Amino acid sequence: MRPEANNSTTAAVKRRYAALLAQRLETSPEQIFLFWKGRVALYALLKAIDIQPGDEVILPAYTCVVVPNAILYAGGKPVYVDISPDTFNMDVDQLEAALTSKTRAILCQNTYGLSSNLEKINQIARDRDLVTIEDCTHGFGGSYQGRPNGTHCDAAFFSTQWNKPFSSGVGGFAVTRDARIAQRLHAFSSKLPHPPFRNLATLKLLYFVRRYLLTQRNHWSLVRAYRWLSRRNLIVGSSSGGELEGIAMPENYLYGFSKTQSREAIRNLVQLDAWQREQKLNAERYTDFLRRHGKNHVSPTLFADHSFLKYPLLVNDRDAFMAAAEKARINLGDWFVSPLHPVESNFSDWGFDPARFPVATRVARHMVNLPTVRSDPARVSGFLAEHLDNIMGENAARSLASEHRSSSSNPTTTADEVFSDASRRPRTKINAVP
Numbered sequence: 001m002r003p004e005a006n007n008s009t010t011a012a013v014k015r016r017y018a019a020l021l022a023q024r025l026e027t028s029p030e031q032i033f034l035f036w037k038g039r040v041a042l043y044a045l046l047k048a049i050d051i052q053p054g055d056e057v058i059l060p061a062y063t064c065v066v067v068p069n070a071i072l073y074a075g076g077k078p079v080y081v082d083i084s085p086d087t088f089n090m091d092v093d094q095l096e097a098a099l100t101s102k103t104r105a106i107l108c109q110n111t112y113g114l115s116s117n118l119e120k121i122n123q124i125a126r127d128r129d130l131v132t133i134e135d136c137t138h139g140f141g142g143s144y145q146g147r148p149n150g151t152h153c154d155a156a157f158f159s160t161q162w163n164k165p166f167s168s169g170v171g172g173f174a175v176t177r178d179a180r181i182a183q184r185l186h187a188f189s190s191k192l193p194h195p196p197f198r199n200l201a202t203l204k205l206l207y208f209v210r211r212y213l214l215t216q217r218n219h220w221s222l223v224r225a226y227r228w229l230s231r232r233n234l235i236v237g238s239s240s241g242g243e244l245e246g247i248a249m250p251e252n253y254l255y256g257f258s259k260t261q262s263r264e265a266i267r268n269l270v271q272l273d274a275w276q277r278e279q280k281l282n283a284e285r286y287t288d289f290l291r292r293h294g295k296n297h298v299s300p301t302l303f304a305d306h307s308f309l310k311y312p313l314l315v316n317d318r319d320a321f322m323a324a325a326e327k328a329r330i331n332l333g334d335w336f337v338s339p340l341h342p343v344e345s346n347f348s349d350w351g352f353d354p355a356r357f358p359v360a361t362r363v364a365r366h367m368v369n370l371p372t373v374r375s376d377p378a379r380v381s382g383f384l385a386e387h388l389d390n391i392m393g394e395n396a397a398r399s400l401a402s403e404h405r406s407s408s409s410n411p412t413t414t415a416d417e418v419f420s421d422a423s424r425r426p427r428t429k430i431n432a433v434p
């Protein structure tokens, strides 16, 4: 390993990046901690709050598998709560039932850029002396009740992976205003090894490919090739195969952040405001279009605050919809097509029983994401117009939730609606981490 020289230039670039983040998060650079990936930032936070074996961490039952992984690697136990069909975040009304004397922390996710009900969660946490952590991996740049995402809980973590609000290829950071957590994060992050030279060289190559070679036409072929290579650990990727197949912490998991990533992040961060304006505008256009056609859409009441990293849409037959989109060269997103995306089976390894989280499980079966940035919304709407029959109706999300309520009084129907019944597994080839 020949690390990037850990010299004063590296420190200066990282400081500059931390200062830019701090400005946006209305905090000081000393409260920002940079990591190789968002999941490493979460792991560091859990260590900083001194998670002990068996301590329970609450999280939504609709997330990326690397989140429960970080909890398990840190020695904690993930405890899932089903989601609200409006925001695809934790259903706060079900939160209290999940709390036990072992609960230590609650993760408040920002799915697709939509916020959780943070007042209510914070109130519950305060009453019981629990730590709250915002999972802002989708939500940098958005706000909640007029304040930036990531400033509402005891701590927050963010991701700057490829498809996140702005990118450093892979990357993440944590922020906290809590002095004790900050001090422990500092101690933890200063001991982390520097990312290996090979990883950084590959990242630079990938930046080049993304900037100059990726087109609408080759999007899916390149993305598939990238996912295939990273899953086999042949390229620095979003996730290694091991992270998606089991709960053992991979060897090359804990790294700090590099100058290479900082430079790429700074370069992209300056475009964030323009991108987010575009995202919001496109999300409004989609909502307007879908509302006019009586199809499911994000409620306009959620527009004031949220950033729209992706626009969630529920369809009847996802495989058909995705295949048609690929043919039409519309780059739809595929998160989260499993409640522990992108895991397809062996949910029990993660302590997850799909039958207990029917809303998340059903939503995952029907979800696609519309692009909100660097896309042509008119072309996307044209595509939607051609495939209206495959888009679920206005009250799709609500009816998925109420279907659960009526079927839960009849256990025989509940059982055959989960992934454990092979005939109803999602047919989509799931092989990607967002």
Ligand SMILES: Cc1ncc(COP(=O)(O)O)c(C=O)c1O
Residues within 6 Å of the ligand: 037, 038, 039, 040, 063, 064, 066, 067, 109, 135, 137, 138, 158, 159, 160, 161, 171, 172, 238, 433, 434
């Ligand atoms: C909700 C959520 N949390 C955490 C992460 C982890 O972020 P990173 O890929 O930077 O580790 C992701 C995925 O990428 C995610 O979608």
